[in-house]
Structure formats: C-alpha cells, structure tokens
Amino acid sequence: MLTLGVESSCDETSVSVVRDGKTVLSNVVLSQIDIHQAYGGVVPEIASREHVKGITYVFDQAMKQAQVQYQDIDLIAVTEGPGLIGSLLIGVNAAKVVAMNYGIPLVGVHHIAGHIYANNIEHDMEFPLLALVVSGGHTELVLMNDHYEFEKLGETQDDAVGEAYDKIARVLGLPYPGGPQVDKRAKEGKPVLDFPRPMIDSKDFNFSFSGLKSHVINLHHNMVQRHEEIIVDDFCASFQDAITDVLVKKTLEASKQYDVKQVIVAGGVAANKGLREKMSKTITHVPVYFPHIKYCTDNAAMIAVAGTFQYLKTHQASDMYLNGSSRLDLTLGA
Amino acid sequence: MQKTLTVRSLSEMDRFAKQIAAHLFPGAIIGLKGELGSGKTTLTKYLARHLGIQETVNSPTFTILKDYRGLLPLYHMDVYRLEGIGYDYELDDFIYGQGVSVIEWFPYISEMLPEHILEIEILGQNDQVRTIHVKGEGPYETIVQTLSD
Numbered sequence: 450m451l452t453l454g455v456e457s458s459c460d461e462t463s464v465s466v467v468r469d470g471k472t473v474l475s476n477v478v479l480s481q482i483d484i485h486q487a488y489g490g491v492v493p494e495i496a497s498r499e500h501v502k503g504i505t506y507v508f509d510q511a512m513k514q515a516q517v518q519y520q521d522i523d524l525i526a527v528t529e530g531p532g533l534i535g536s537l538l539i540g541v542n543a544a545k546v547v548a549m550n551y552g553i554p555l556v557g558v559h560h561i562a563g564h565i566y567a568n569n570i571e572h573d574m575e576f577p578l579l580a581l582v583v584s585g586g587h588t589e590l591v592l593m594n595d596h597y598e599f600e601k602l603g604e605t606q607d608d609a610v611g612e613a614y615d616k617i618a619r620v621l622g623l624p625y626p627g628g629p630q631v632d633k634r635a636k637e638g639k640p641v642l643d644f645p646r647p648m649i650d651s652k653d654f655n656f657s658f659s660g661l662k663s664h665v666i667n668l669h670h671n672m673v674q675r676h677e678e679i680i681v682d683d684f685c686a687s688f689q690d691a692i693t694d695v696l697v698k699k700t701l702e703a704s705k706q707y708d709v710k711q712v713i714v715a716g717g718v719a720a721n722k723g724l725r726e727k728m729s730k731t732i733t734h735v736p737v738y739f740p741h742i743k744y745c746t747d748n749a750a751m752i753a754v755a756g757t758f759q760y761l762k763t764h765q766a767s768d769m770y771l772n773g774s775s776r777l778d779l780t781l782g783a
Numbered sequence: 784m785q786k787t788l789t790v791r792s793l794s795e796m797d798r799f800a801k802q803i804a805a806h807l808f809p810g811a812i813i814g815l816k817g818e819l820g821s822g823k824t825t826l827t828k829y830l831a832r833h834l835g836i837q838e839t840v841n842s843p844t845f846t847i848l849k850d851y852r853g854l855l856p857l858y859h860m861d862v863y864r865l866e867g868i869g870y871d872y873e874l875d876d877f878i879y880g881q882g883v884s885v886i887e888w889f890p891y892i893s894e895m896l897p898e899h900i901l902e903i904e905i906l907g908q909n910d911q912v913r914t915i916h917v918k919g920e921g922p923y924e925t926i927v928q929t930l931s932d
Contacts, residue, residue: 490864493847494871533846535873586845607824608842616819659842663820663908776849 451517452524453547454753457540458532458560459585460484460491462503465749466515466522470757473570474515476743476750479503482626489625490615497535504543511749519551526756529557529767530774531586537773545769554766558756560747561587561779562599564715566758567740567751575710581700583724584716585611585628588696590654590703591779597762599779602703603654610692611718613658617688620666621681631685632721638682640690642668649695654703661691689723696724697731704735712737720745784920784927790913796822799915799930800829803901806926807834809855809881812896814889817905822913823887826905830885831857843887848877856882863888870895899923 451474454465465476481499485491512519527544530537541557548555565580579602580591589604608616611628618627623634645664647657665688672679704712712732718724719739729737744751760766790796803813813830815823824842831840836853843849844861851857858877865871869892878884878896889896899921907913919927 488864488868492864492868492871493873494868497873531846531849533873534848604839605841606839609845612842612844659820659824666819667908775846776851 804833
C-alpha cells in the first residue's frame with residue numbers, strides 16, 4: 450500500500466511517499482526557518498505564502514524521488530490540524546486536488562498522531578504504549594491500547610515545553626529557534642541555579658511550565674539590574690534540568706501505572722539531547738524509543754504513516770469538505 | 784468608562800471573570816495587557832469556564848489562535864509574535880466573527896481591531912495582588928458599569 454503524505458501545519462512544507470506505513474520512499478521537506486528567524490517566530494501570514502510558493506515543487510520532488518506515479522498511490526494523508534489555519538489550508542487543498550484528480554481516497558490526519566507514528570518507521574509499535582508528545586505547541590502524555598486508539602492522560606495547563614524553551618532563549622539572547630540552542634548551551638553549563646519543578650508531585654499527569662518560565666525570566670531580569678554576571682550556559686543547564694526532571698518523572702510514573710510495553714517520545718522536542726539522555730537513563734524497565742532526528746521535526750512521512758494506520762483501522766475516507774482546523778481533539782482522532 | 788479593581792486571589796480572579804462573562808455577546812472582543820506571569824491566560828481559563836467550555840484552555844502562543852466551543856465560541860489569541868508586524872489577515876474571520884475573542888497582547892494588532900473593545904490591563908506578577916484596569920465604551924460600557932470589587 451502506497452501512501453502520499455502532506456504536511457503544512459506550521460513552517461515546513463513537506464510531501465512524502467511511504468510504503469505500508471513503514472518504508473519511506475521519499476520525504477521532501479522545505480523549511481522556512483530562515484525566513485521566520487528575523488521575526489523570532491513563525492509569522493502565520495508569511496508561512497501561508499511560503500507554502501503556496503513551495504508546495505508544487507515539493508509534490509514533484511517527492512514523486513520523483515520515490516519513482517512512482519500518482520496512479521500508483523493508494524491513499525493520500527494530509528495534516529488536518531492542529532496548526533496555523535492558513536498554512537494547513539494549503540496542504541489540505543493541494544491534497545484534495547490530487548485526490549479528486551486521480552480518484553484516490555483522502556484522510557485528514559491529526560498532527561500529533563503523525564508525531565507519535567513517526568516512531569513506527571524504525572520500531573514497530575507494541576501496545577499498550579505510552580507516548581510523551583513534546584513540541585512547540587504541545588505537551589501531553591498519551592496512552593494507546595491499540596493502533597489509533599488515543600487516550601490523553603494529561604497535558605500542559607499553560608505553556609508547551611517548546612514554547613517555554615523559545616521564550617527563555619529569547620530572554621537569554623539566543624537565536625531562534627531557541628530549543629536546540631538551549632540544549633547545546635546546557636551541555637556546556639552546570640545546573641547550579643535552583644529552578645522550580647512545577648507540578649512534579651501532583652498526582653495527575655498534567656504539566657505546567659508558565660511559572661518556571663516566569664521564574665527564570667524574573668531571575669535573569671533581577672541579575673541584570675544588579676549588574677551580576679549572567680552565565681548563559683548555567684541558565685540553560687538549570688532550566689533544562691528542571692524541565693526534563695518533570696517530563697521524565699511523569700512519564701516514568703505513567704509507564705508503571707498503565708503497565709505499558711514501550712515508551713515513545715514524539716514531537717520536535719524529542720530531538721533534545723538532554724531529554725533523550727535522562728529519559729533513557731531513568732526509564733529502564735521497558736524500551737524507550739525516539740524517532741530519528743529527521744522525523745522529530747515536522748515532516749510528511751510521519752503523516753503518511755499515521756494516515757495509513759488510520760485508514761486501515763477506520764476504513765473511512767474524508768470527503769472534499771475536509772478543512773483545516775487550528776485545534777483538533779486527538780482522542781476523537783480517527 | 785473605566786474602572787480599577789483589586790484582585791487578591793485566584794477565586795477573586797474567577798469572580799471577576801464571571802462578572803464579565805455574564806455580559807458577553809457574539810462578536811465581543813476582549814483585549815488583554817500585562818507582563819509575562821500577570822495572569823492573562825489564567826483569566827482566559829476562567830472566562831472559558833463561565834462560557835461553558837469544559838476542555839483545557841492552554842497557551843495559544845504557538846498557533847497564535849485556538850478556538851473552543853461553549854455557549855458562545857471562544858477564540859483565544861496570543862499576538863505577542865506579531866509585534867512590529869501588526870496585521871494578520873488570518874485572524875480577521877475570527878475577530879469579526881460571531882464568537883468571543885480574547886486577545887493577549889492586543890496593542891500589537893491595534894490597527895486591525897474595531898473602534899470599541901473591552902480593554903483589560905493586569906498589573907502585578909507571581910504571588911502579588913493584582914490591580915486590574917478595565918476600559919470599555921459603546922457596547923462594552925454596561926460590562927464595566929456592572930463590575931464591582
């Protein structure tokens with residue numbers, strides 16, 4: 450079964466061809482990072498325009514690299530949401546055009562389902578499975594008892610992990626995107642600053658990072674006013690230590706409570722080295738998997754994989770009224 | 784019309800939100816101002832609850848907009864990243880739509896907002912007592928009038 454995946458929820462335009470929800474024949478990603486860097490974050494209107502400019506090229510490249518024809522495609526999977534509404538619409542409409550033109554069934558895929566299924570490319574998923582989803586817009590623990598059955602155990606009550614990273618990086622004067630920068634600098638520093646670990650002992654699986662973010666920003670502000678020396682590496686190390694402590698502890702507890710067979714980490718922040726190390730060191734009773742770095746950031750291969758399993762499970766295709774959505778419930782996923 | 788209120792606790796913030804939510808109407812726009820950690824998102828959570836929204840309301844920073852369904856649709860926006868850009872046509876359909884828009888950092892997009900909105904400024908951070916300035920003319924005057932400490 451050949452699936453064509455399309456992803457345009459934020460600032461990457463991507464098209465991919467995947468065989469049987471496993472083998473990636475092509476995964477073309479056109480990133481807009483350079484363009485948004487000047488603004489310290491993704492600007493929605495600019496993102497949409499860039500998607501329009503790039504999407505035809507990305508489709509062509511993905512088909513060429515996979516050495517297949519549209520007639521060979523069995524399913525088209527496109528990110529339906531959540532994401533920037535104008536960006537999503539470009540991918541959704543391009544996918545509809547191809548689906549309608551060649552009479553190929555079309556499915557709308559939840560972006561987070563995509564991040565979770567990115568893991569299936571290298572490791573078969575075994576259930577029950579626990580997924581920690583961490584990205585610029587998401588922080589949640591998801592339990593899966595079977596393919597395409599998502600149960601949200603908990604989520605952030607305010608900021609997402611990636612968002613906290615970006616804001617801290619901005620205050621520390623590090624370039625956008627801030628996450629990888631903080632991760633890199635953290636390696637050079639020592640976690641000597643005592644930052645709070647919000648909700649680490651709460652008995653649920655929810656998170657909160659807004660208070661930690663404010664704490665770090667306030668301390669930085671006060672030190673600047675007192676003309677104290679700011680060691681950026683130590684700020685990064687201390688912040689990263691606090692945030693990964695919370696993520697790892699809650700993931701460990703959930704993995705035991707629900708007696709899962711494997712733990713997977715998904716989303717852009719899954720590329721964070723500090724998180725990878727602490728997670729692998731702390732959770733040892735079951736395998737912990739991270740997607741390959743190239744499948745951590747937004748890409749269409751993960752959407753093709755998720756879409757394949759979604760279609761196999763539900764046998765339901767979307768109609769041509771499929772639309773983008775800024776917010777979408779994963780648990781209603783299929 | 785303007786009023787200044789003091790909010791000493793989360794439950795008082797909840798009560799403040801309840802008073803506002805009671806008078807909201809389709810198309811209402813609330814602009815929020817205040818430093819990081821002042822409680823803009825917290826206030827929005829309470830507003831959402833009083834609009835009958837059950838789901839978790841969390842930061843919309845990444846996607847700039849999150850929409851929720853309650854007694855009225857709620858469009859929660861954080862336009863912090865639009866500083867110096869000022870306009871984003873993608874938000875138009877929501878701001879001029881039939882729901883309630885709550886816009887964090889609204890001064891950054893003041894040029895795309897209508898003449899009248901309900902302005903709420905929160906002063907104070909972390910564990911401090913909050914001072915809240917509320918300003919509203921036209922259709923928002925009644926909301927400000929009925930507010931009390």
